[in-house]
Amino acid sequence: MEYQRTVADKVIFEGEGIYSGKEIRVEIHPLGENEGIVFERSDLPHRPRIKLSLKNAIALEGAVLLTDGTHEITLIEHLLSALHGLQIDNALIRVFGEEIPLLDGSTLLIVRKIQESGYRLLPAARRKYLLRKPFSMENGVGRIKFKPSSRLMIHATINFDHPVIGLQSLDFTATPRDYINEISFARTFGFKRILEERKRQGIIKGGNLSNAIVLDEEKVLNKEGLRSKDEFVRHKILDIVGDLFTIGYPLVAEIRADMSGHKLHLDALKTMYEAGYLEEVESRALTFLWVPKRKRSPI
Numbered sequence: 001m002e003y004q005r006t007v008a009d010k011v012i013f014e015g016e017g018i019y020s021g022k023e024i025r026v027e028i029h030p031l032g033e034n035e036g037i038v039f040e041r042s043d044l045p046h047r048p049r050i051k052l053s054l055k056n057a058i059a060l061e062g063a064v065l066l067t068d069g070t071h072e073i074t075l076i077e078h079l080l081s082a083l084h085g086l087q088i089d090n091a092l093i094r095v096f097g098e099e100i101p102l103l104d105g106s107t108l109l110i111v112r113k114i115q116e117s118g119y120r121l122l123p124a125a126r127r128k129y130l131l132r133k134p135f136s137m138e139n140g141v142g143r144i145k146f147k148p149s150s151r152l153m154i155h156a157t158i159n160f161d162h163p164v165i166g167l168q169s170l171d172f173t174a175t176p177r178d179y180i181n182e183i184s185f186a187r188t189f190g191f192k193r194i195l196e197e198r199k200r201q202g203i204i205k206g207g208n209l210s211n212a213i214v215l216d217e218e219k220v221l222n223k224e225g226l227r228s229k230d231e232f233v234r235h236k237i238l239d240i241v242g243d244l245f246t247i248g249y250p251l252v253a254e255i256r257a258d259m260s261g262h263k264l265h266l267d268a269l270k271t272m273y274e275a276g277y278l279e280e281v282e283s284r285a286l287t288f289l290w291v292p293k294r295k296r297s298p299i
């Protein structure tokens with residue numbers, strides 16, 4: 001049997017919110033079995049809590065938002081990616097502001113801090129969603145296909161007409177070790193002219209070269225350069241791992257994503273969920289009882 005997990009101890013990180021421009025603290029606390037991932041607006045009176053679920057998740061342009069209809073927390077997708085990637089089933093996320101800080105644009109810091117805290121196994125079988133039948137969706141820009149499988153596998157492709165990015169694709173089979181080594185370091189990226197435009201419009205107030213890979217028409221503007229040549233497609237996988245977790249449990253499926261984004265990911269999940277494509281299961285391994293053959297005693 002695979003047991004549910006939570007963090008062993010409180011995990012704290014802090015950083016500037018790119019939408020609000022405010023310094024925001026986030027704490028990840030242990031939670032008991034079957035409690036799931038619960039967010040809390042710890043900066044508001046009565047500290048309202050919002051449970052992670054598909055119905056509470058909304059895809060915005062370039063971000064995922066969690067809301068109960070009254071309160072909201074933006075930019076949850078990278079934190080969700082770290083929790084999903086490290087197979088944390090239950091946790092209370094206390095957020096002292098309206099968004100999760102972007103940090104360096106990857107999940108490296110969150111992953112390191114969770115690893116330092118360690119994990120606690122809980123006395124209940126891990127719950128997952130299995131896919132009953134294939135499903136695919138496209139939206140004019142991107143396409144995503146889901147196939148039944150016994151493990152989560154993601155094949156992602158991106159194609160940008162830009163000298164540094166171009167065509168990139170990568171296969172990822174989800175295990176915590178591969179998530180830590182292959183995916184967690186990959187930063188989000190943005191184009192300078194679009195970021196400047198959004199700042200002018202007042203959509204974003206913070207954000208600089210320490211929060212993302214920033215590109216102009218022909219090169220990377222960050223002095224330190226890229227962490228890997230294919231950092232862009234690795235970040236796409238990081239985003240997919242995060243978005244998938246908006247269902248609340250890990251989804252077990254083989255996924256092919258081609259130029260997909262948050263909106264397509266959430267639309268596909270909501271459609272599959274409502275159409276009954278997803279089957280909730282407990283991960284109880286079959287237990288075989290081995291009984292040694294009794295030696296025949298001579299008569």
Ligand SMILES: [Zn+2]
Binds near residue numbers: 077239
């Ligand atoms: Zn991202």
